[in-house]
Amino acid sequence: xxxxxxxxxxxxxxxxxxxxxxxxxxxxxxxxxxxxxxxxxxxxxxxxxxxxxxxxxxxxxxxxxxxxxxxxxxxxxxxxxxxxxxxxxxxxxxxxxxxxxxxxxxxxxxxxxxxxxxxxxxxxxxxxxxxxxxxxxxxxxxxxxxxxxxxxxxxxxxxxxxxxxxxxxxxxxxxxxxxxxxxxxxxxxxxxxxxxxxxxxxxxxxxxxxxxxxxxxxxxxxxxxxxxxxxxxxxxxxxxxxxxxxxxxxxxxxxxxxxxxxxxxxxxxxxxxxxxxxxxxxxxxxxxxxxxxxxxxxxxxxxxxxxxxxxxxxxxxxxxxxxxxxxxxxxxxxxxxxxxxxxxxxxxxxxxxxxxxxxxxxxxxxxxxxxxx
Amino acid sequence: xxxxxxxxxxxxxxxxxxxxxxxxxxxxxxxxxxxxxxxxxxxxxxxxxxxxxxxxxxxxxxxxxxxxxxxxxxxxxxxxxxxxxxxxxxxxxxxxxxxxxxxxxxxxxxxxxxxxxxxxxxxxxxxxxxxxxxxxxxxxxxxxxxxxxxxxxxxxxxxxxxxxxxxxxxxxxxxxxxxxxxxxxxxxxxxxxxxxxxxxxxxxxxxxxxxxxxxxxxxxxxxxxxxxxxxxxxxxxxxxxxxxxxx
Numbered sequence: 001x002x003x004x005x006x007x008x009x010x011x012x013x014x015x016x017x018x019x020x021x022x023x024x025x026x027x028x029x030x031x032x033x034x035x036x037x038x039x040x041x042x043x044x045x046x047x048x049x050x051x052x053x054x055x056x057x058x059x060x061x062x063x064x065x066x067x068x069x070x071x072x073x074x075x076x077x078x079x080x081x082x083x084x085x086x087x088x089x090x091x092x093x094x095x096x097x098x099x100x101x102x103x104x105x106x107x108x109x110x111x112x113x114x115x116x117x118x119x120x121x122x123x124x125x126x127x128x129x130x131x132x133x134x135x136x137x138x139x140x141x142x143x144x145x146x147x148x149x150x151x152x153x154x155x156x157x158x159x160x161x162x163x164x165x166x167x168x169x170x171x172x173x174x175x176x177x178x179x180x181x182x183x184x185x186x187x188x189x190x191x192x193x194x195x196x197x198x199x200x201x202x203x204x205x206x207x208x209x210x211x212x213x214x215x216x217x218x219x220x221x222x223x224x225x226x227x228x229x230x231x232x233x234x235x236x237x238x239x240x241x242x243x244x245x246x247x248x249x250x251x252x253x254x255x256x257x258x259x260x261x262x263x264x265x266x267x268x269x270x271x272x273x274x275x276x277x278x279x280x281x282x283x284x285x286x287x288x289x290x291x292x293x294x295x296x297x298x299x300x301x302x303x304x305x306x307x308x309x310x311x312x313x314x315x316x317x318x319x320x321x322x323x324x325x326x327x328x329x330x331x332x333x334x335x336x337x338x339x340x341x342x343x344x345x346x347x348x349x350x351x352x353x354x355x356x357x358x359x360x361x362x363x364x365x366x367x368x369x370x371x372x373x
Numbered sequence: 374x375x376x377x378x379x380x381x382x383x384x385x386x387x388x389x390x391x392x393x394x395x396x397x398x399x400x401x402x403x404x405x406x407x408x409x410x411x412x413x414x415x416x417x418x419x420x421x422x423x424x425x426x427x428x429x430x431x432x433x434x435x436x437x438x439x440x441x442x443x444x445x446x447x448x449x450x451x452x453x454x455x456x457x458x459x460x461x462x463x464x465x466x467x468x469x470x471x472x473x474x475x476x477x478x479x480x481x482x483x484x485x486x487x488x489x490x491x492x493x494x495x496x497x498x499x500x501x502x503x504x505x506x507x508x509x510x511x512x513x514x515x516x517x518x519x520x521x522x523x524x525x526x527x528x529x530x531x532x533x534x535x536x537x538x539x540x541x542x543x544x545x546x547x548x549x550x551x552x553x554x555x556x557x558x559x560x561x562x563x564x565x566x567x568x569x570x571x572x573x574x575x576x577x578x579x580x581x582x583x584x585x586x587x588x589x590x591x592x593x594x595x596x597x598x599x600x601x602x603x604x605x606x607x608x609x610x611x612x613x614x615x616x617x618x619x620x
Contacts, residue, residue, distance in 0.1 A: 065502070143521035146504040150511050151518040163512035190512050191504035267519075267598060276520050278599055 047071035047183055052131055055207035057215050057245045061131040068146070070199050076371075077179045078200025081193060083370040086169045088159035090115060095152065095197070096370065098124040102363050104293035105204065110304025114152075115160035121269050123304035125289060126297045128206040128362065133250050138286045138302040140252060141276045145198035150190070163190045206292050206362040207245075214356070215245065223356060230353025234291070237340050238316075238350075240329045247291035247357065253327045254284040256320035256338065257301060272302075284325050295358045309351050317342040405482050407568040410448065410489070411475030412468050413617065414441065416578045423470055431583035434590040436532040436541060438578065442469040442515060443526035444508070447553070449490040450481060453561060457484045465495065467508040467515060468576075477568075486562045489572055489616065493609055494525030494551035520598070522546050526609065528581065534591035542595040543581070543605060550606035558619040573618040580613040581605055 050070040052061060064070070081087060082095045098112050099105040105127035111119035122138055130136065135143060142148035152158040153166065170176045170188050177188065184192040211231070213221030223231070234242065243249040252273040261271050261284045268275035273282035286302045300306040306315060320330050320338040332340045342350070362368070414421035416428040416438070427435050445466045450459040459481050466476045499505060500523055503516040515524045523546055530541040556574070564570040582588040586604040596602045 137519065141520040142518065143501050147502045147518065147521040150503060150516065154518065163510075167512070189506060190510060191506055194504045194511075275598075 045182055047073045050075060050203075052202060052205070055205065055212065055216075055245075057212060058129075058207060059132070059244065059246070061202075062134050064131075064202070065144075065146075068195065068198075070202060071183060073179065074183045074196055074199040075203050076200075077176075077183060078196040078198065079368070080176075080179075080371050081197050082200055083372055087153055087161055087166060087193075088115060089161045089165070091169075093159050098152075098158075099127050101365075101369050103296050104128055104206065104359075104363055106297045108298070110299045114155070114158040116157040118157055120157060121266055122302050123299065126293060127201060127204050128290060128292055128359075129246055130204060131202040132246055135250075135287070139273045139276050140287055145201055146191075146194045149194040149197045153193075166190070166193065204362075204368060206359040208361040209292065209357045209359040211353075211356040212245070212359070224352070226349050226352045227356050228353075230349035230351070231356075233342075233346055233350050234353055237332065237342070238291075241288045241327070242291045243288075248288040250287065252282065252285035252287055253329075254286075254323065254325045255316075256322065256326050256330045257305070257315070258284060259321040259323040259326075261323070281325060284323060291354060292357045293359055293362065294354050296363065309354060310347070313342060313347045313350060316340045317347070404566065405480040406564045406566050406570070408450070408478045408481050408562070408564050408570045408572060409475055410478060410572045410574065412445075413474075413573065413575045414470050414578065415575060421470055421578055428579070430532070430588070430590060431579055432587055432589040434532050434534040436530055436590065438470075438528060438530040438541075440470075440527060440529040441578065442467060442472070443576070444468070444494055444515065444523060445491050446495055447490075447492045448478060450478065450486040450562070451488040451490060452484050453487040457482070457486075459484075459486070463507075465499070465505075465508050467513055473508075481564050483564065483566075486564070486619075487558055489556045489558060489574075489619075490553060491556070491614075492551060492553045493606075493614075494546070495523040496551060497548050499523075500546075500548060500551070517544075517546065522548075525550060526581075526605070528578065532590040532594060534589070534594075536591050537594075539594060541590065544596055545602045545605050545609075547598075547602060550602055552606060552610045554610065554614060556614065556616050558616055560619060562619040571618070571620055572616065573620075575615050575617050576613060577615070580611075581608050584608055584612050 048071055050072050052070065054061060085091050085094045087094060093115060098107045098114070100107055103126070107124045110123055111121070112124055113119055125138065130145060135141070136145060136148045137151070142151060150163070153161050154163060167188050167190060170193070180186065180188045180192055180196075183196065186192065210221060210223065213219065214223045215221070241249055241251065241253050241255070254272070261274070263270045271283055273285040273287075274280070276282075294300075294309065298307060298309070300309075300312050306312050316330065317339050320326070320340075322331070322338050330340055331338055416426075419426065419428065421438060421441065423441070424437060424439050427437055430436055445468055446464055448461040448464045448466075451457070459478065461478050466473065468474060494500070495509070499509065501521060503509075503511045503518065503521055503523065505511075509523070511518070515527065516522070517524065524544045526543070526545040528541065528543040532538060532541050558572065562570060562572065586608055588604065588608075593601060593604075596605060
């Protein structure tokens with residue numbers, strides 16, 4: 001809107017300066033074009049619109065808001081911002097400090113430390129296939145990626161940055177000013193920072209593991225008998241939550257980690273989805289993480305309590321804690337006994353299968369790595 | 374020379390025609406003007422002053438206010454018979470005791486208006502994302518980033534109650550607390566062509582704490598995220614904002 005009015009005014013002023021008769025023709029054209037101020041002048045550089053490539057074995061991604069097109073330039077700007085320590089108050093922390101590509105964008109520790117030097121209250125999840133997610137954070141509290149980014153940037157224990165200060169720091173970099181102008185036709189504003197980060201993160205698609213090549217019948221898609229047995233077990237015993245080829249239903253479940261959720265400190269951060277919905281049925285429910293790349297995303301769960309996959313499987317087979325909201329799917333024992341019964345061989349098969357979900361192309365893709373190296 | 378001037382004349386005529394065509398498209402038949410809507414903040418019968426003054430709440434607690442802000446949105450003017458409605462486009466205003474306390478309704482058609490409608494908070498469509506601009510810019514610190522949405526109203530301060538004392542932190546938000554108020558004007562408003570017409574509103578902080586729900590700070594000194602906010606929202610639906618004058 002502001003752009004079209006600026007264009008209109010510009011045209012008007014150039015009309016006023018016309019003097020010679022031979023330029024009157026130009027006046028007429030000026031005025032004609034003034035009638036349609038919406039039209040973009042030809043010389044203004046355009047961004048190159050990008051379509052997300054949906055993998056053949058994936059469902060359709062969540063709809064991106066109308067008016068939020070992905071572009072090559074927007075994604076590239078988002079990537080720069082993701083790796084830029086200017087986003088933190090101390091200029092020492094970037095998004096990548098807690099979301100490292102070689103670890104499928106998690107950080108390898110249970111509870112990382114940010115700007116405050118104190119452990120965070122939740123574990124950093126990996127970032128993959130976010131375009132299929134309709135709520136982010138372990139409780140889905142952020143309704144979309146554009147709104148999510150303000151969380152880590154401003155949180156005192158994460159990046160502790162003041163948004164206006166961030167805008168002025170970025171505005172001091174001519175390259176950034178030019179990029180924002182090109183992509184958003186405006187000066188740098190917090191909303192555009194978040195939108196650019198979101199554009200980059202939507203392109204973080206992990207769909208080239210050995211398993212993917214197997215289901216798409218592509219070269220390199222060989223799976224052993226043990227791995228295939230593991231696949232069947234995961235589909236049968238875990239597939240109601242770690243569903244489909246995303247290996248998550250992006251839903252919220254209580255998978256029996258705890259039975260006491262009475263601690264309501266930090267505005268309910270330990271109570272899971274209940275913190276957002278205030279429905280008693282959501283107490284202790286957390287978002288199902290994907291099983292993709294799980295071999296490189298240890299430790300596990302919303303607080304990083306399990307260091308290994310063996311511990312995770314021991315939890316599901318022997319460690320389930322019952323509570324009013326615990327999922328029926330983790331109470332698969334005879335007569336509703338807690339746990340998912342798994343033999344030693346079955347556990348081995350599951351872990352063998354989970355290894356086939358590591359997407360080396362994803363964790364090595366240069367398009368996702370730091371542009372500053 | 375003559376020939377050139379002549380053709381120049383025709384081109385100029387053509388240009389004027391185009392310009393006229395433009396004009397017709399741009400402006401509707403009715404003349405429009407602007408109306409200023411402004412807010413005065415009081416506590417009971419005293420003017421609100423940040424930090425300086427100790428006020429008495431309806432429940433009898435003493436309190437001081439250090440920060441008071443709220444969103445006024447989707448403003449409309451409605452004519453006597455209800456047949457004419459002016460709807461402000463992109464109508465989102467952050468009103469703050471230490472910031473903006475008025476805004477201008479632009480291109481209001483001539484007419485006789487009897488009612489002002491406004492909403493407290495942000496409608497669902499915009500409240501489900503916080504990457505907005507202007508008064509909605511997240512740097513205005515009226516957002517929740519861990520539970521996406523806007524704080525519709527913020528009141529921060531300190532209090533001394535009958536049994537306790539401490540901080541006051543009321544952050545009211547959430548779709549269910551978005552409320553629309555219909556305010557009758559004391560006399561019909563015929564916006565003047567020179568744009569000097571005004572609607573003067575008053576927001577009374579004490580009304581947040583009574584009618585229908587009496588808020589005792591000893592019992593509730595912060596809104597939290599559960600049912601607390603809706604107690605205050607019920608209160609801001611009745612008596613919080615009143616019209617002082619429409620002239």
